[in-house]
Amino acid sequence: MTVRAAWLTNRGDPAGGQTRNDSRLTPLGTMTPAGELTTLSGVIPGGAPFDLGITGPMGVTLGPGRAVVQGTDIQGAYPVTITAPEALIFTDGDATNPRLDVIVLRVYDGAYDESGQVLATAEIIPGTPAAAPTPPPLPAGALPLYRVAVPAGASAGGGGIDFRTATTDLRRPTVSVGGINPNPDAPGTYRAQYRDRSGLQRWSGSAWVGMATELITWTKAPLAAGYSHNGNSNGNVEYRVVELVGTRLVQWRGGMNVTYRSGAPARGGAFLTSALPTTARPTGLRSLAVACSAADSKTLALKIDFLSNGTATLVTDSSSTPPWVSFHGVMYSA
Template sequence: MTVRVGRLTSGMTPEDHRLAASTAMAPAGALATTGGCLPGGLDLAPVPGSALQATLSAGRLWVQGTNGAAQGGYSVTIDAPVSLTFGAGHATYSRIDSVVVRVADPSHDSTVTVFGGEVLVVQGSPAGTPTAPTVPPNSQKLYDVVVGKESVGLDWVTGVLDRRRYTAALGGIVPPGSGVAFSGSHNGQYRDNDGVLERWNGTVWEPILRLGTSGQLQLGDVRVYRDGGTAAATNAIVRAYRPANEDAISVRSAVGDTASRLLVKGDGAIQWGAGGSTPTDVQLSRTAPGALRVNGDLVVRTHKAHYGESGTAYFNFTGVRAHTMTITFGTPFPTAPRVYTNINSGHAAAEMWSSRAHSVTATGFQLYVYNPSGTWSWSNMPIYWSAFAS
């Protein structure tokens, strides 16, 4: 048949019905749909007192036909718990058995003779490194179960592997399930990857929620967007409503750090530290209207107009009329500053000496002391100097 129409009063084949029902399911091709479970149910549990028995709870799933392109998919409901028995273990090796739900449709599958559905334990082959068996046609795998060596039975802690894959209706978000190593069925499909909303772009799953252009997240007239590299930006104010004694903004050096380099508290106090695992050790806070307090040393080094740098130089020399010392600024000025000097001594002999600065540059100057009357000796004589931006 070339054109199949659903929901006609007569003349519909079983394939017509299945294909009509599948139009509401997530597609996996031109005529195929994405098989899988519906959330809730189909849980595998041990039978108390039995090493090789289990019970599968009730649930629902969609099984995509695998024998032909126009076979369609099957809606399956298991309306009561199903008891399962695993074969005894091998004398030497373990094996992997698979629990599957199979649809038997003789009109498409010549290996079956009766129409219906069943839950099967497909037995694997014992081996030093066992692998899961191939599932039969028209089936959906639910679990892989490791069957230990003879007399060991089933290991319900590490040997029961959940393989339930979930599906959704067309346009729905695929719920999280067994693994993430599967491709999307169509461009623009979404899935929940353990809490991360991902979008299939035709090649890979992108963990990006695109609600606006260029990857923007738009909330009314507020936008959050990528601003090049690893930078995020917004066109609005970012507010944090936090109690006064709790953290509001934290900046850390690397993932896994337990302490912040920069921390803003709910009361507006700003704290700094080395990061890593070292707690913050400096805080700037408001203590009263118009008043700020720092709990440690505050070092201000600025070269704006009317501000600058100062220091003390200690001279040591013997029997000379003049001596020169090179002074280097702790922070370079934008241009050569004004420099003033003073001999800090009340000794009578110091009255015959003078000091001055020369060869002043943005990075330092020459501090010069001299005595035109004769030679003299100095020991740790302090000379104060101050440099101010021009």
């Protein structure tokens, strides 16, 4: 038997003691909680758990892996393991309509269902053929792994199933309580829960809040004629967009050389050749101070306006025409 479940059968003292239901409901080995007594079903990450292999026109195998399968609320959660590739065969397609089948890990427990069995299996739950088929409803104690579209007329001698295009991966990871779930769509179930969605997020109790996500990496700003990079040897003018504790911030760095005409900055101070991407634009006007050269200037700082349309303007007057400004430390909320 290559599909196994812990805490499913009673063993040991025939006089009684801890029951299998007691064991499943206790905190030993608790994964992500979904409620007061329930656990978030899912695949335990590491390697390629339950990898799907194609063995023939209608056949596949499920590779080794580990998972947690939640039954009904009072039933508890079952740790399930496949220790060697498990073979599965799809039944032939309907003569007229396609259907959607789902490959699942399933726990049968006669103490809670009407199966009369006590075992864990890997099986295919077939859908109903239809012109526009929908996936079949899944019983309690079934963890979906893959959805497979079975075309009408599919059979071993009739072309079979093109598993490469017909298969949808439904595997979703689950982790120990306090762990960081790599599933970007993991539901929030308790405050201070973490998940990774191209950056760390924390569940506040009502919403996922970004911790430190880089939305746009450091990008060289497109400077217009009359402006150039590396002012005062400060490096290229660059920006990036990060999300920090739910707030989107745009950070700048580098130095910009400035050319003046009749005492005014070139192009009236508009120093970008194209607008910033939407993600880097502020929702309203952001006016910020930038350090500047003491040469040809009555002040050591000028003003830059970042506008909601993605443009930016250097603001000065004819009495202050410093040859460079520094963007180091410039940051605004988007």
